[in-house]
Amino acid sequence: MLKAAPRVADIAPFHVMELLAKAQALEAEGRDIVHLEVGEPDFPTPETIVAAAQAFLAGGRVPYTSALGLPELRQAISDFYRSRHGIAVPASRIVVTAGASGALLLALACLARPGGEWLLTDPGYPCNRHFVRAFEGVPVSIPVSAAKHFQLGAADLAAHWNERSVGTLLASPANPTGTLIPPAELAAIADFVRSRDGALIVDEIYQGLCFDTDAQTALALGDACSENLFVVNSFSKYFGMTGWRLGWLVVPEAFVRDLEKLAQNLFIAPSTIAQHAALAAFAPETIAICEERRAEFCRRRDFLLPKLEELGFVIPARPDGAFYLYADCSRFTDDSQRFAHALLEKVGVAVTPGIDFGSHQAERHLRVSTTSPIERLGEAVERIRYFLGTV
Ligand SMILES: Cc1ncc(COP(=O)(O)O)c(C=O)c1O
Incomplete structure (x- = not known):
């Protein structure tokens, strides 16, 4: 059977x-x-975004875009990093995806390997361990306590890292707790992961929705970390576009070609309508x-x-x-x-x-x-x- x-x-x-x-x-x-x-x-969804989609659709032609996404949208995301966070993230490193889900899927399709372990938080976003498993990796869920804001620190990673470890996937702010990884801890995490030639995936889908301080993107850690760092984000939550299925992934320069091959084969391209709509997302x-x-x-x-x-x-x-x-x-x-x-x-x-x-x-x-x-x-x-x- x-x-x-x-x-x-x-x-x-x-x-x-x-x-x-x-x-x-x-x-x-x-x-x-x-x-x-x-x-x-x-x-x-904000009416400006809906109007942009309607205007695009009125043209009647809805072709595939490049697998990495519309160049104008990749540039708009890059500009957003500059205006919002004051950092330079070249458009060439930005991959537009089918939501944060598509970004996580692509990152793990690229990095996970049979038997390779991924350190995750428990509690955490449930799909993460399932994405790892879907690519025959091994999710290792590490209990996190309220005293540490339900987040992992560099010391926790060091305690659980072994020769099978491939990387860690963290979210800041996290689901279900809404807590951030403090910037100094994130820097220590990035240093540790880099020292082990591991991968650091940071899911920043809720970053636009921070309350007391403006959260700092992991990309602000600078060039020293950029070879190991994959940053996930999405139009779903802050931009109110859950059903449009659009997000992005910032990848190290050396991985762009691999991600492009995977994106071409897995998705051909992200939704063209959603991408044209999202061009209006960064308007004042x-x-x-x-x-x-x-x-x-x-x-x-x-x-x-x-x-x-x-x-x-x-x-x-x-x-x-x-x-x-x-x-x-x-x-x-x-x-x-x-x-x-x-x-x-x-x-x-x-x-x-x-x-x-x-x-x-x-x-x-x-x-x-x-x-x-x-x-x-x-x-x-x-x-x-x-x-x-x-x-
Ligand atoms: C932490 C986290 N990452 C990723 C996602 C997936 O979001 P998207 O709609 O962008 O695929 C969610 C959705 O709730 C989430 O909470």
């Missing part, structure tokens, strides 16, 4: 999808559900819209975090960015998955159980997204208060 390859058995589904299906079934019955489980902004009018949304996500964090703490949840690491609160619910339960299902069934509040992000203390954590307006977050708080009175 034909069976899927063994690696597929190691790829876990999103547990939250089960919860989402249940939420949708309840909505179909007429129940009002507050969605705090989603991982995408609740805002529409668009940035103004995105900045207003960033401020709104910050207001939501500042609203919801103390309210959840007041209810008895513990949020041990204040998120620096993104739109998530990683909340310890151990005061109420030792099974966050059962808790999340009960919360949904009894009071119609959907949150993501920790198990979606790894196994380290997953049963005592929930991820709460701030992807609903403040009134709805307030409604969720009242419903959770009522629910806690009944458990």
Whole structure:
């Protein structure tokens, strides 16, 4: 009997999808559900971007672009690094991809090898370990604690590095915790990885959505690190373009040709419509819209975090960015998955159980997204208060 390859058995589904299906079934019955489980902004794509796509489509011709992306868009991303971060990233090193997902896929298609180990955080973005596994690599998930902002440091990497290690894949700010890697730690990580001739992949998809400080891109570490460093970013979150499927990958100069070959074969090219739309993403009018949304996500964090703490949840690491609160619910339960299902069934509040992000203390954590307006977050708080009175 034909069976899927063994690696597929190691790829876990999103547990939250089960919860989402249940939420949708309840909505179909007429129940009002507050969605705090989603991982995408609740805002529409900025109208400037939509207008650019419409204007392009009106021309009627939608051909493939170069596998590395539209030259104008690669240049626009390079210009953005200069204007936003004050650093020079040549357009030649920028590969436009199908979202951060496409960027991660390409980077790992290029770097992963059978049996080669990749150091990852637990908790962390779940797809990372599955991308590694899909290319026959070995994900090594290292438990990270709130005391270290749920991030790995150079010392952790040194403790786990061995002759099979190929690299590490980190996110800053991270999903599900929203925490940043401090710049000095990132520099130490880059030094360590380079000293081992390893690969450092830094996923900066939430970097546009930082609140208290403007996050520094790993690319600011300079030329000394550029031979080992792959930086992932996306139009999905800050630019509100999740469904357009567009992101980018900054690669060392020496890898551009390899990435081009892979991109040609795997995708031919990223979406032409999305790329033309994204040309409007860096216009001042668009940035103004995105900045207003960033401020709104910050207001939501500042609203919801103390309210959840007041209810008895513990949020041990204040998120620096993104739109998530990683909340310890151990005061109420030792099974966050059962808790999340009960919360949904009894009071119609959907949150993501920790198990979606790894196994380290997953049963005592929930991820709460701030992807609903403040009134709805307030409604969720009242419903959770009522629910806690009944458990
Ligand atoms: C940390 C992280 N990386 C990558 C992705 C994938 O994003 P994209 O829509 O750009 O493929 C996500 C999506 O939630 C994410 O949270």
